[in-house]
Amino acid sequence: xxxxxxxxxxxxxxxxxxxxxxxxxxxxxxxxxxxxxxxxxxxxxxxxxxxxxxxxxxxxxxxxxxxxxxxxxxxxxxxxxxxxxxxxxxxxxxxxxxxxxxxxxxxxxxxxxxxxxxxxxxxxxxxxxxxxxxxxxxxxxxxxxxxxxxxxxxxxxxxxxxxxxxxxxxxxxxxxxxxxxxxxxxxxxxxxxxxxxxxxxxxxxxxxxxxxxxxxxxxxxxxxxxxxxxxxxxxxxxxxxxxxxxx
Numbered sequence: 316x317x318x319x320x321x322x323x324x325x326x327x328x329x330x331x332x333x334x335x336x337x338x339x340x341x342x343x344x345x346x347x348x349x350x351x352x353x354x355x356x357x358x359x360x361x362x363x364x365x366x367x368x369x370x371x372x373x374x375x376x377x378x379x380x381x382x383x384x385x386x387x388x389x390x391x392x393x394x395x396x397x398x399x400x401x402x403x404x405x406x407x408x409x410x411x412x413x414x415x416x417x418x419x420x421x422x423x424x425x426x427x428x429x430x431x432x433x434x435x436x437x438x439x440x441x442x443x444x445x446x447x448x449x450x451x452x453x454x455x456x457x458x459x460x461x462x463x464x465x466x467x468x469x470x471x472x473x474x475x476x477x478x479x480x481x482x483x484x485x486x487x488x489x490x491x492x493x494x495x496x497x498x499x500x501x502x503x504x505x506x507x508x509x510x511x512x513x514x515x516x517x518x519x520x521x522x523x524x525x526x527x528x529x530x531x532x533x534x535x536x537x538x539x540x541x542x543x544x545x546x547x548x549x550x551x552x553x554x555x556x557x558x559x560x561x562x
Contacts, residue, residue, distance in 0.1 A: 319541060320346035320360030320384075322375050328366035328389060328530055335534040336364075342541065354378055362541050365390050369452055376401060376413065383410040387540045389419055389533070391456030398552070405549045412544050414551045417456035419536030423510070424553065426525040427457070428560050430512040431464040433523065435472035438516030440465055441490070445501040445509040453500035454491055457510055460553070465512070466494035 319336045323329035324347035336344045346356040354375070357363050362385040365375050369392025379386040381404075393401075393415055401413060418424060434440055442465075444458040454462075476495050490499040511524040527533065536554050543557050 316343045317341060317541060318343050318345045318359060318361045320344075320348065320357040320363045322348050322354075322357070322363060322365040323350075323367035323390070325349040326366060328533070329364075331530040331534060332364050332366060332537055335531075335538055336541075339538055342538070357384065358382060360384060362387060362544055364388075364537060364541065373397060373400065377404055380404045380409045380411055380413070385411045385544045386413045387537065387544060388413065388415045389537065391417060392452050393417075393456065394459075398550075402550055412547045412549055412551070414540045414544055414547065414554070416536070416540065416553050417460040418508075419533040419540065419554060420508075420525070420527055421536055421558070422532070423457055423508075423525045423527065424536070424555055424558060424560070426510065426512070426523050427461045427464055427553075428555060430461055430514075430523050431468045433512075433514055433521060434465040434468045435474050437514035437521065438475075439477040440469075440512065440514045441477070441497045441499065443499045443501065443511050443513065445503055445506050447506050447508075448502045448504055450502065453502070454493070454498045455500065455508070455510070457508070458498050458500070459493055461510070461512060462493035462496040462498050466496050469495075 319342050321329050321332050324333055333344055333347055336342045345359040348354055348356055363379050364387045366389045372390040376386055442458050442461055444455045446455055481489055490497040508527040511522050514521045539557055540554055
């Protein structure tokens with residue numbers, strides 16, 4: 316049995332993780348820790364799953380690394396600087412491994428993968444993501460990572476930047492610029508997590524869209540990460556490699 320602890324256990328995603336772990340035949344939930352709870356209960360675990368908040372996740376992750384615990388992190392807000400900090404912690408030969416994934420939904424990961432493959436074949440590409448209004452970060456980690464993957468694929472193929480003749484705009488009207496890819500964040504009551512990558516050129520539009528209808532949709536990816544993390548090497552970004560997806 317894999318002994319699992321959950322950080323952010325009373326949140327919407329954390330509570331869903333607790334239910335998924337309890338329903339798995341090969342896992343045991345040994346600690347459910349939330350805000351103001353002592354983290355020491357997590358030392359009974361082999362793998363800790365973190366779905367907390369961008370403002371506290373780095374402290375949580377450093378604590379897990381220092382205690383030799385594997386960490387599966389679904390909390391967003393990891394820019395290149397934060398990732399470099401995590402790598403510096405892992406360079407000290409602590410025994411635990413870390414997976415940081417912008418999205419654990421299998422369909423969402425495939426959406427990012429397909430967008431990366433399609434991006435070099437179209438003149439234009441933009442990303443629109445929609446989430447519930449309680450989400451703390453914008454754009455979402457999924458949209459940010461998608462933009463990075465799309466931009467890298469286009470750069471490697473020698474594709475020019477998307478054409479844009481805008482010379483006058485209300486600040487933010489054209490969205491955020493992530494490595495030259497425009498990303499638009501929508502926050503709406505009733506939404507969960509939705510994203511579309513819109514590609515255009517040569518008389519056609521190609522839209523790759525993913526919709527999460529409930530938080531249970533992320534659990535197969537979370538449980539896959541929990542099962543596989545002991546055999547991984549230090550820091551893994553995303554679950555693409557766990558699904559056998561080639562970059």
